[in-house]
Amino acid sequence: MVPIFLFLGWLARVTETLVLNTIRKEQLEKQAAETELHYLKSQINPHFLFNTLNNIHTLVYKQAPTAPEAVLRLASLMRYMIYESNAPTVPLTREINYLQDYIGLQQLRYKNSPVVDLTIHGAPETCEIAPLLFIHLLENAYKHSPARLEPDAIKVRVEIKADSLTFQIQNPIGTNQKKMEVEEPGGIGLANVQKRLQLQYPDQHLLEIQNTGETFGVNLEINGTHAHVHERETQLLHH
Template sequence: MERVKKIFWLIHLVVWVLFASLVVLQLSSDNDAHWRSTTVGFIATCLYVFYSNFYLLTKYTGQRKGKDYRLQMVAIVLTGPVPFLLFHQKPFEFMQYFGYYMLHQLTVVIFLCLSWLARVTETLVLNTIRKEQLEKQAVEAELTNLKSQINPHFLFNTLNNIHTLVYKQAPAAPEAVMHLASLMRYMIYESNAATVPLAREMDYLQDYVSLQQLRYKHSPVVDLQIEGETAACFIAPLLFIHLLENAYKHSPGRLEPGDLKVRVEIQEGDLTFSVRNPIAKKPANTLEEPGGIGLPNVRKRLALLYPDQHTLTIQDSGDTFTVLLTIHGLRAPAHERQAHLLHH
């Protein structure tokens, strides 16, 4: 906001310099011996009227003091031509002074209008910027809130599963700890960025899947396939985890290998993410996996992040539940990818 105000004052300076130059050129060409004093007096009158009214408009904006403003504006109108008369060096009679006084009332009215126009324009621009900043802050706060609603029960279950592996001295325990550390590091540190490489988001999903797999004795219950160049695509962090979490939550307690099918496809900057899961006959997992932000909040976050840039389709066949998300235009420019690599 301060930067915008400085730009406005710079515009004021440039305009006044140009205006003063034009006045000097005009009056100096009249072969008048007193053109310098006349020029100074005229410009002083313009500056006095313009910025006196500009100050009053700034002072009384948003306040119910219209009477005070009108009284002071009348004083500006009455005293407006005084600077010109003070600087003017020609000896005048009273009637000549009065004539110049009345003539310069037109200048006073013009610059009152110009100062009002300048103040209204600046106020409108500043209010628009302020409104956009507030809206942006509100959106960022809402996104932070939505992003932070990660299912805590999953973490407790994972820790219990790892504790069991350690107690049994299972060979999978160290790898499970590494997956959890990678997952937590991404959630706490890396997900603070506005966007992350899709490859990193996929690593996070795979860590999540590996930790969820500790609950199952069978081969991997998730069939995860990725097609396309993930390094060239950037995505909002923690966007897909809720869809995958929802699939686990509403699946039967016992899953066969490959029951959960996750597909990620990147093609010409468009990303398609789909997850399909069998539907539990009774909501047994609802007690086991409380929390989760649900599909309505996923829709809300997508609307904030990718307005008019995504489609979210949900299909319920009775036996399977499929969520299909498509986001367009995710390929980051080369300079953004380079900046991200340097940052990390």
């Protein structure tokens, strides 16, 4: 009986060690995923903030009537980035408001009519989405467009269906961008979105890219309801 008890004791210790190692591995994977998500979310172009502050300073100096609105938009944008984007998901309406604030501040660079045509189809209040997911695509559209943009040159379309969300964006390609290779058309911003989609929406999204040489377009479709989205975040962060 003694050898049997010794064997059972050894087996229990081995099993305990394996379980503890598995738990530690899962905790490390969870921490790594959280760290990567935080890093990816924080990759907002800092030059945009500096340029916006300079533009607002000019408006204030000239006592332009649009200065107060520009300050409010920047405050809303910063509030969302700092305080609200830490949640696993946010209402799509809030994400759209964030994009609109960004577009409004970028418009300070242009004297003509709005250069972005943003259309929304469906009911955004019924949907939730991972925060700061679309901003990199919008930022890329400005970055790779010509310096001078015609009204509605950048087209953004958001469509909400019963079980899916589609985000489409298209922009003209600037002269200095026409030599970009098709394999890397979107630069860092597109790579950021691809990594986040792999982490937060594995096997639940479709990302299509089209570069004609004259225009660059991205079509992103995310499937699943809010419950499914929350489930994926819970599994990722609290496995």
